[in-house]
Amino acid sequence: MDAFGPETYGALNADIYDDWHAALDPTEAVRALAELIEEGPAGPVLELAVGTGRVTLPLAATGVDLCGIDASEAMVERLRAKPGGDRIPVTIGDMADVAPDTDASFAMVFVVFSTFFFLADQDEQVRCFANVARRLLPGGRFVLECPMPDVGRYDRDQRVEAHQVGLGHVRLTAVRHDPVAQRFEGQHVLIAEGGIRLAPAFLRYAWPSELDLMARLAGLRRVHRWGGWRREPFRAEGSYVTVYEKPAD
Incomplete structure (x- = not known):
């Protein structure tokens, strides 16, 4: 990042x-x-x-x-x-x-x-x-x-979550939490038949x-x-x- x-x-x-x-x-x-x-x-x-x-x-x-x-x-x-x-x-x-x-x-x-x-x-x-x-x-x-900020969602300061699951695609988020800097660094991940799409996001809460x-x-x-x-x-x-x-x- x-x-x-x-x-x-x-x-x-x-x-x-x-x-x-x-x-x-x-x-x-x-x-x-x-x-x-x-x-x-x-x-x-x-x-x-x-x-x-x-x-x-x-x-x-x-x-x-x-x-x-x-x-x-x-x-x-x-x-x-x-x-x-x-x-x-x-x-x-x-x-x-x-x-x-x-x-x-x-x-x-x-x-x-x-x-x-x-x-x-x-x-x-x-x-x-x-x-x-x-x-x-x-x-x-x-x-x-x-x-x-919902920091309790994070196990060992990380979380993977499924947002959509279909026959030909899966959309996930993968996020790491830095509690000292109050930061979330993550990726939206779309896995589909045509390949993988990454969309990064960075937040300082x-x-x-x-x-x-x-x-x-x-x-x-x-x-x-x-x-x-x-x-x-x-x-x-x-x-x-x-x-x-x-x-x-």
């Missing part, structure tokens, strides 16, 4: 990303984000790691003034090939930089699924929080959807309390933590949603 960079995941996964993540229905995320945007100050909205636009496109269709940043040109090409995708302004760059080609301020910045953890180490994650805070309007919000500290260092305060996009109670399991806010005064 030494050569794994911000653009690597998209470069190697863009053509199969939507198919492999079809079960991640963005409907609830889009609805909840639209509600949060209505509650906050007026202004443009930025998605970090916009990817193939699975959230950005339906959210933009509601009338939100939305732009994005992503490290992968291959992922953004997929976005732009979809209806309405060519109308979403997207910067190619590191999401920790937030918006390197503009001085714009945002009413909201958000990042969904587990993508924030694609930032390779704690320093990059702290830098992302600081840059988001700098770009937010007073009263603006930083919204993150993150998976709760953070605990909710660690994210809260990053926010405090950046001058943001936590206003919500839910167990999902329906504002369920947070129970430290599965994926959860956190809303941080830049003080208005």
